[in-house]
Amino acid sequence: PGVGKGTQAKILSKMLNVRHLSTGEILRDEIKKNTKIGKIAKSFIDYGNLVPDDLILNIISEEISAQISNKGYLLDGFPRTIPQATGFDNLLNKINHNLNAAINLTANEDELIKRILERGKFSGRSDESVNIVRKRQKIYWAQTAPLIKYYKGKNILKNIDGIGKVEEITKNILEIIC
Numbered sequence: 001p002g003v004g005k006g007t008q009a010k011i012l013s014k015m016l017n018v019r020h021l022s023t024g025e026i027l028r029d030e031i032k033k034n035t036k037i038g039k040i041a042k043s044f045i046d047y048g049n050l051v052p053d054d055l056i057l058n059i060i061s062e063e064i065s066a067q068i069s070n071k072g073y074l075l076d077g078f079p080r081t082i083p084q085a086t087g088f089d090n091l092l093n094k095i096n097h098n099l100n101a102a103i104n105l106t107a108n109e110d111e112l113i114k115r116i117l118e119r120g121k122f123s124g125r126s127d128e129s130v131n132i133v134r135k136r137q138k139i140y141w142a143q144t145a146p147l148i149k150y151y152k153g154k155n156i157l158k159n160i161d162g163i164g165k166v167e168e169i170t171k172n173i174l175e176i177i178c
Contacts, residue, residue, distance in 0.1 A: 002112035003162040009076035022076040048132035102151035105162035
């Protein structure tokens, strides 16, 4: 959390002309609409917890089953757990799609906390208080960090330093994936 994945995903999706799918944005939109999914998601997000894997997989399945251009899509904030990754692999096999790269943006944990707290002053997000940010970091290391090894084993992991100017980080990502 806070490494800049949403910022980079928005920039890259426009540059590469691919669809940007952000699970965070989808869930926040559902929360604003006060839908059933939104209510469930809010009950987890407000406390800094991850939304259950099955709910996230259903959302992603619906999104990528919808009209997707042949150029592909860029996933932002997904997968966040090994069960999400394996469920996604199964979905990709069913629809005959391939995952070309998994980008791992890295940064110092203190810098990330600082970024999130600064963003929280303006975002109005419910998950950006000090205690929730620290909890999200712990959850990241316990549940999301194992994906680094998972995608490294598939030989598609691309590590990128997430500290620096936005433009430089974008350039570094493009050099590795294009």
